[in-house]
Amino acid sequence: MSGADDGPTGIRCRLDELLAERSMTLTELSERVGVSIVNLSVLKNDRARAIRFSTLVAICDALDCEVGDLLVRAPSLQR
Numbered sequence: 001m002s003g004a005d006d007g008p009t010g011i012r013c014r015l016d017e018l019l020a021e022r023s024m025t026l027t028e029l030s031e032r033v034g035v036s037i038v039n040l041s042v043l044k045n046d047r048a049r050a051i052r053f054s055t056l057v058a059i060c061d062a063l064d065c066e067v068g069d070l071l072v073r074a075p076s077l078q079r
Contacts, residue, residue, distance in 0.1 A: 033058040
Protein backbone atom coordinates (compact mmCIF):
# COMPACT_ATOMS: atom_id res chain seq x y z
CA MET A 1 0.00 0.00 0.00
CA SER A 2 1.38 3.37 -0.98
CA GLY A 3 0.44 6.66 0.58
CA ALA A 4 1.50 10.13 1.58
CA ASP A 5 3.67 8.73 4.38
CA ASP A 6 5.91 6.90 1.89
CA GLY A 7 7.70 10.02 0.62
CA PRO A 8 10.26 12.36 2.16
CA THR A 9 9.15 14.07 5.35
CA GLY A 10 10.82 17.40 4.64
CA ILE A 11 12.85 16.96 7.85
CA ARG A 12 16.51 15.93 7.92
CA CYS A 13 18.21 14.50 10.99
CA ARG A 14 21.76 15.69 11.70
CA LEU A 15 22.54 12.87 14.12
CA ASP A 16 25.65 11.74 12.20
CA GLU A 17 27.18 15.22 12.28
CA LEU A 18 26.39 15.75 15.97
CA LEU A 19 27.85 12.37 16.92
CA ALA A 20 31.02 13.09 14.93
CA GLU A 21 31.41 16.54 16.53
CA ARG A 22 31.23 14.90 19.97
CA SER A 23 33.34 11.84 19.10
CA MET A 24 30.44 9.66 20.21
CA THR A 25 29.30 6.40 18.66
CA LEU A 26 25.72 5.39 17.93
CA THR A 27 26.23 2.56 20.44
CA GLU A 28 27.23 5.00 23.16
CA LEU A 29 24.25 7.24 22.41
CA SER A 30 21.97 4.20 22.49
CA GLU A 31 23.24 3.27 25.95
CA ARG A 32 22.86 6.84 27.24
CA VAL A 33 19.30 7.38 26.02
CA GLY A 34 17.89 3.86 26.30
CA VAL A 35 16.89 3.65 22.64
CA SER A 36 17.91 0.72 20.45
CA ILE A 37 20.66 1.15 17.90
CA VAL A 38 18.17 0.05 15.23
CA ASN A 39 15.73 2.84 16.14
CA LEU A 40 18.52 5.44 16.29
CA SER A 41 19.75 4.22 12.91
CA VAL A 42 16.27 4.70 11.43
CA LEU A 43 16.30 8.26 12.75
CA LYS A 44 19.88 8.88 11.59
CA ASN A 45 19.11 7.69 8.07
CA ASP A 46 16.02 9.93 7.76
CA ARG A 47 13.63 6.98 7.63
CA ALA A 48 11.75 7.83 10.82
CA ARG A 49 8.16 8.97 10.42
CA ALA A 50 7.72 10.04 14.04
CA ILE A 51 9.70 10.54 17.23
CA ARG A 52 8.47 10.73 20.80
CA PHE A 53 9.16 14.00 22.56
CA SER A 54 10.71 12.07 25.46
CA THR A 55 13.16 10.41 23.03
CA LEU A 56 13.94 13.74 21.39
CA VAL A 57 14.66 15.33 24.78
CA ALA A 58 16.85 12.38 25.83
CA ILE A 59 18.89 12.57 22.62
CA CYS A 60 19.29 16.34 22.94
CA ASP A 61 20.34 15.97 26.59
CA ALA A 62 22.92 13.30 25.70
CA LEU A 63 24.30 15.38 22.83
CA ASP A 64 24.01 18.69 24.70
CA CYS A 65 22.13 20.25 21.81
CA GLU A 66 18.81 21.84 20.94
CA VAL A 67 16.07 20.21 18.88
CA GLY A 68 16.88 22.62 16.03
CA ASP A 69 20.47 21.37 16.01
CA LEU A 70 19.26 17.79 15.54
CA LEU A 71 16.31 18.23 13.18
CA VAL A 72 16.37 20.66 10.28
CA ARG A 73 14.07 21.34 7.35
CA ALA A 74 15.25 19.67 4.17
CA PRO A 75 15.02 21.53 0.89
CA SER A 76 11.71 20.75 -0.74
CA LEU A 77 11.98 18.45 -3.74
CA GLN A 78 8.52 19.29 -5.06
CA ARG A 79 6.39 22.39 -4.91
